[in-house]
Amino acid sequence: MKKRKLIYVSVLSIFFILSFYIIRNHIEKKRDYTFQFPCGVAPNLLNDIRLDSLGVELVFDAPYKWNKETLRVFFVDIKDENLKEKTLKIANKWSRYSNIKFELSKSIFRSEIRVSFYAKNGYSSAVGNQAKDKSYLRKPTLSLQNLQKQSDAEFKRVVLHEFGHAIGLQHELQSPASTIDWDSIKVYDYYLKVYKWDKAMVNHNILTKINTEDYTDFDSKSIMIYAIPDSLTKNHTAIPWPSDLSNTDKKTIGKFYPTK
Numbered sequence: 534m535k536k537r538k539l540i541y542v543s544v545l546s547i548f549f550i551l552s553f554y555i556i557r558n559h560i561e562k563k564r565d566y567t568f569q570f571p572c573g574v575a576p577n578l579l580n581d582i583r584l585d586s587l588g589v590e591l592v593f594d595a596p597y598k599w600n601k602e603t604l605r606v607f608f609v610d611i612k613d614e615n616l617k618e619k620t621l622k623i624a625n626k627w628s629r630y631s632n633i634k635f636e637l638s639k640s641i642f643r644s645e646i647r648v649s650f651y652a653k654n655g656y657s658s659a660v661g662n663q664a665k666d667k668s669y670l671r672k673p674t675l676s677l678q679n680l681q682k683q684s685d686a687e688f689k690r691v692v693l694h695e696f697g698h699a700i701g702l703q704h705e706l707q708s709p710a711s712t713i714d715w716d717s718i719k720v721y722d723y724y725l726k727v728y729k730w731d732k733a734m735v736n737h738n739i740l741t742k743i744n745t746e747d748y749t750d751f752d753s754k755s756i757m758i759y760a761i762p763d764s765l766t767k768n769h770t771a772i773p774w775p776s777d778l779s780n781t782d783k784k785t786i787g788k789f790y791p792t793k
């Protein structure tokens with residue numbers, strides 16, 4: 534009888550210990566928001582989202598260019614006027630060097646760009662006028678998931694980057710002019726480990742160069758670039774996170790949306 538009781542207690546203990554670890558892992562996973570790549574998409578969201586790298590950076594895809602100067606921005610899920618103002622003020626840094634302007638809209642029906650702070654899309658954006666596509670009808674076109682919780686520096690970097698996409702720019706690291714000498718085996722290994730990306734995803738988002746004729750010399754300081762650890766390149770090139778528009782960003786956007 535005593536033996537049976539002992540077995541019963543042991544099984545019950547194992548059950549509780551296992552449950553504890555499973556629940557704890559689940560909570561940890563939920564917290565796993567390392568907003569870094571691509572455009573800070575959390576690894577646990579990668580399967581659900583449309584990655585923004587589809588659309589171009591100082592790679593600029595002419596077909597994605599807007600044929601208008603003022604882009605109306607509607608915030609779909611925040612009421613905080615200060616947060617809206619902060620976002621638009623940063624986004625409008627692009628307008629200092631081009632004829633593009635981002636203007637607050639109070640109606641989703643009168644908007645080209647629709648910003649969400651809560652959609653589970655990480656940091657991402659439609660590229661330029663892709664936002665006019667039916668699939669975006671009355672839906673967010675630019676996602677800044679929980680960005681309001683980040684530091685001012687990170688807030689600025691991400692807003693400039695995503696609004697850069699919103700006016701037609703793509704990732705600089707995939708520029709035809711990129712001089713990054715990738716160590717592809719290490720790249721596959723790193724992104725599999727850190728972001729759970731398979732080879733196809735790594736090829737698509739990192740190693741494949743964008744097919745476009747509109748690009749500048751490679752600009753490692755562009756706001757449209759990601760940080761790259763030197764361990765992933767054969768020539769040990771490390772690229773830090775950018776913090777502001779680079780000189781090439783300013784010149785390039787002025788070329789595509791010239792001020793009169």
Ligand SMILES: [Zn+2]
Binds near residue numbers: 571704
């Ligand atoms: Zn991006």
